[in-house]
Amino acid sequence: MLKIQNLHKSYSTPQGPLPVLQGIDLNVARGSSLALMGESGSGKSTLLHLIAGLDQADSGSIQVAGQDLGQLSESQLAGWRRSGIGLIFQQFNLISSLSVADNLAFQARLAGRHDRHWQAELTQRLGLTQLLERYPEQLSGGQQQRVALGRALAARPALVLADEPTGSLDEASSNEVLQLLLELLDEQATTLLMVTHSPRVAARLQRRVTLSNGRLAPADGL
Template sequence: MLQVQAVYKSYATPQGPLAVLQGVDLNLEHGSSLALMGESGSGKSTLLHLVAGLDNVDRGMIRIGGHRLDQMNETQLANWRRTEIGLVFQQFNLISSLKVEDNLAFQARLAGRYDAGWQAQLIERLGLGELLKRYPEQLSGGQQQRVALGRALASRPGLLLADEPTGNLDEATSDEVLQLLLDLLNDSPTSLLMVTHSPRIAARLASKVVLHGGRLASAGAR
């Protein structure tokens, strides 16, 4: 599903180029889950943004399914993001002017993949049935993140990218949202790459890798 090979990324600073990723290799199997760990500044979010096609590599290859991201132009990347991946962030990023039911369907409709049956399953399994007519500001943090998960999964993406998706939630709510996510992934073909600083959360995923100083320091499977 995901292959990252010899990826380098640096950014210009007044003091000169800052190397963030220095030859990272990473693989994620179809239908599996992987936790990406590392201290602040290790390159976790940078790598996630590269895999999401939100930034370009300096050198190296990123292949997702049959697509080489490093060979695609901005228009191709935008179309690919709309149809092939789901994104979940620490900030819920719901559309404040849309009700829950419309937020849930937004990505799937944009991708031309709206499926009323799958939408109904997501609503039931995420416990959102009584919240459909509410607006995001009327929801708790845990409820908003459940809506964000449903929106990301509604188009049945091949890859779900999550950047600290439970970072704004208390531990009990975090565990609840994570369990809902893993249960849904077990019943779908979607693979998961999650950035997290929490060993407790990482232990729930199939495997993990640790970035240190822009390089892959270690990896392990559950």
């Protein structure tokens, strides 16, 4: 599903180029889950942004379902982000002016894949049925993250990228949200790449790798 080869990325600083990723190689099978770990500033979010097509690598390649992202134009990348992937962020990134129902449908409508039956099932599974007319500011953190999950999954993407999706939640809410996410992804055979600092969260995923000094290594021999 995801194939990364010899990926390099650096940023310009007054002191010169700052290498962040130095020859990343990674393969993630379709329908599997991978936790990406590492210290703050190690480049985890940078790697996620490159995979999402939100930034460009200096060299190397990223292929998702056989599509080389480096060969896509900006407009093609934008279209691919709408339909090919689901993004989940630590800070939810819900649209404050939209109701829960409209936030849930937002991504699927952009992708041209809005399915009211699937959205109704997601709404029920995520425990949001009684909250559809509320707005993000009227929800708890756990409820907002459930909406974010539903939005990301509503278009049935083949790949979900999650950046610390439970990092701002208490442990109980984190466990509930993570369990729902893994169940829904497993049923849809959706691939998951999750950035997390939490060994407890990472242990729930099938594989774990650590990013350190710009390179990847297995976190636990897997």
